Amino acid sequence: MRIALIAHDELKDEMVAFAEAHADALGECELVTTGTTGKRISEETGLAVNRQASGPLGGDLQIGAMVANGGIDGLVFLRDPLTAQPHEPDISALLRVCDVKDVPVATNLASAELLVRGLLGTEGPIADELLDERSPLRDDD
Numbered sequence: 001m002r003i004a005l006i007a008h009d010e011l012k013d014e015m016v017a018f019a020e021a022h023a024d025a026l027g028e029c030e031l032v033t034t035g036t037t038g039k040r041i042s043e044e045t046g047l048a049v050n051r052q053a054s055g056p057l058g059g060d061l062q063i064g065a066m067v068a069n070g071g072i073d074g075l076v077f078l079r080d081p082l083t084a085q086p087h088e089p090d091i092s093a094l095l096r097v098c099d100v101k102d103v104p105v106a107t108n109l110a111s112a113e114l115l116v117r118g119l120l121g122t123e124g125p126i127a128d129e130l131l132d133e134r135s136p137l138r139d140d141d
């Protein structure tokens with residue numbers, strides 16, 4: 001099973017926590033990541049990752065090419081919906097090719113949890129437990 005993991009900067013802490021929570025199951029997979037996401041995951045969880053270029057430098061497109069070639073079984077892409085990305089066309093291309101190839105995609109922690117449970121048959125903390133209360137994406141006040 002080959003799983004792609006990508007997170008925008010504001011969601012990288014959440015991605016590391018997610019990877020840590022599912023380290024046993026993810027450790028059985030080949031993990032493909034964009035550059036900085038993979039650096040954080042490998043350094044902070046010890047999981048082995050196949051790092052591509054950083055997202056703004058073409059990493060999303062490299063992973064998109066893997067999807068097009070049938071080489072990715074699922075994508076967890078924790079996107080930041082509140083910050084404009086200079087490489088937005090690359091992000092759209094990656095999500096589009098996942099739809100073309102019918103590859104399951106999760107773009108937030110709650111759906112990431114379901115994706116991992118569905119693909120890997122694991123259970124872990126629910127998304128709320130992983131989300132940092134200070135996350136700018138969580139404004140419950």
Ligand SMILES: O=C(CO)COP(=O)(O)O
Nearest residue numbers: 034035036037054055056
């Ligand atoms: O920008 C990204 C995805 O669009 C993520 O790239 P990095 O993991 O290199 O930060």
